[in-house]
Amino acid sequence: MELTITEHIVRINIIAPQGRIDAFCTPELRKQFEVLLGKNEIKFILDLSAVTFLDSAGMAALVSLLKAAREAGGDVKLVWPKEEAAQRILRLTRFDRVFDIADNQKAALSSF
Amino acid sequence: MMVSSKVPGDVEQPDRSPAERPAEGASSRSGPSIGCPAEMNCYDTIRLDLPATYKYLNILGACLTEMLSRVEGLSDPEVLAYNLQLAVHETCTNIINHAYGETRPENRIEITLKLEPIPRSLIMELQDTAGGAFDLSKIAEPNLEEGQIHGYGLFLIRSLVDEVNYESHSGKNIWRLVKKL
Numbered sequence: 001m002e003l004t005i006t007e008h009i010v011r012i013n014i015i016a017p018q019g020r021i022d023a024f025c026t027p028e029l030r031k032q033f034e035v036l037l038g039k040n041e042i043k044f045i046l047d048l049s050a051v052t053f054l055d056s057a058g059m060a061a062l063v064s065l066l067k068a069a070r071e072a073g074g075d076v077k078l079v080w081p082k083e084e085a086a087q088r089i090l091r092l093t094r095f096d097r098v099f100d101i102a103d104n105q106k107a108a109l110s111s112f
Numbered sequence: 113m114m115v116s117s118k119v120p121g122d123v124e125q126p127d128r129s130p131a132e133r134p135a136e137g138a139s140s141r142s143g144p145s146i147g148c149p150a151e152m153n154c155y156d157t158i159r160l161d162l163p164a165t166y167k168y169l170n171i172l173g174a175c176l177t178e179m180l181s182r183v184e185g186l187s188d189p190e191v192l193a194y195n196l197q198l199a200v201h202e203t204c205t206n207i208i209n210h211a212y213g214e215t216r217p218e219n220r221i222e223i224t225l226k227l228e229p230i231p232r233s234l235i236m237e238l239q240d241t242a243g244g245a246f247d248l249s250k251i252a253e254p255n256l257e258e259g260q261i262h263g264y265g266l267f268l269i270r271s272l273v274d275e276v277n278y279e280s281h282s283g284k285n286i287w288r289l290v291k292k293l
Contacts, residue, residue: 024166056264063259085194094256
C-alpha cells in the first residue's frame, strides 16, 4: 500500500499586550501585526487580560487585524480584559458580537 | 503642561500658632466642599493645558480618578472614572486628528474639569485653537454589528456622558461634556 503522510502545522499566534492600548502606542501594535501577517500568519489570539485601557484607535487596530486575518482564511479571537470597565466598553461597542471573546487563552485556543 | 486647582470662596487664613492651626490632615480650606448646602453655589475646577499629542493623554485617567475620589456617594467610582477618562481621551484624539491634523509644538488642548453641586455633575470642557468647524450632526453612528475601522470615537463620547455640545467661534473650538453624578 502506498501511503503519503504530510504534516500540516497550524500556528496560532498569541499576542498579549500589557497596559494601555491607545492612540499613542497603537502604531507599534499595528507594526507587530503587519510583521506577522507578512509572514503569512493568519490565526491570532489577542489576550487582553492585562490591558488596562483600550480606546477607539486600539479597537480599530483589532478590527484591521480581524479583517486581514479573515481575508486570508484565518481569524482573530480575543480574551476578555480583567479590567471590568474595559469589558463594559467591549460590550457597549458590541465587540463581543464581532469577535469571539473567551475567558482565557485555553478557551480561545480551543475555539479555533 | 499646567495644572491648577481653584475653589472660589477660599479665604486666606491669618498666621496662627501651632496650637491654633488645624490638625494635620484636616482641611484648612474655608471654602465649601462638593457636599456643600444647596444654597451655596460652588465650583471645584481643575485645569489642564496639554500638548495636542497622544503622549500625555494618560494623565487624564489619574486626574479624573483623584478628582472623583473627592465626591461622596458615587455608586461605581472606578467604572465612572474609566468611562469619563475614555470620553475625554476620545475628544482629545478627535481634536488632535481632525482639528489640528498635524503635530506642532504650539498646538494645545485646554481642559477644564468642574464639579458642579446642583445638579451634581462633572462638566468637562476641551478647547483648541485649530479654527475651522466640526459638524457633529454629520457624523454617522457606526454599524456596531460589523467591525469598524473608524467611527467608534464619537459613539463612545456620546454613550459615556449625558450631554455633548460643540461650538466654534473666533478661531476656537469648545467641546463640552457633562456627566450627571
